[in-house]
Amino acid sequence: xxxxxxxxxLTPAEARxxxxxxxxxxxxxxxxxxxxxxxxxEWTLTNVYRKLHVRSRTELALxxxxxxxxxxxxxxxxxxxxx
Numbered sequence: 001x002x003x004x005x006x007x008x009x010l011t012p013a014e015a016r017x018x019x020x021x022x023x024x025x026x027x028x029x030x031x032x033x034x035x036x037x038x039x040x041x042e043w044t045l046t047n048v049y050r051k052l053h054v055r056s057r058t059e060l061a062l063x064x065x066x067x068x069x070x071x072x073x074x075x076x077x078x079x080x081x082x083x
Contacts (some may be wrong), residue, residue, distance in 0.1 A: 007067060009051055021057050022064040025058045 010018060020029045027045070035036040045057065054060045 007052075010048065014044055014048050014051075017041055018048055018060065018064060021045065022061040024061070030053070 007015070007018075015031055016034060020033060021027075025033070027038050027041040030036070031041045034041075045060075048060065049055060052060065052063065054063055
C-alpha cells in the first residue's frame, strides 16, 4: 500500500492525472479535462506506474484509495449515466 510520502514524489501534473484515473476516468476524459493530448496522459501514467511500482490503472486506483489519497468516486462531467 502506498503512503502519503510515496504519493508526494509525484509532480503536480502527475497527481492531477492520478486523481482522475483513480476515480475511473478514461485517458480521453482525463485529457479533455486537463486539456492534454491522450498520448500525454498515457506517458504520464507510464511514469507514475514506474514511480509507484504499479502495473495497471486498477492497481493504481486501489493503492491510491488504500492510502487515503484524494480519489473519490466521480464521473466525467459530460458522461451519461449508465443504465
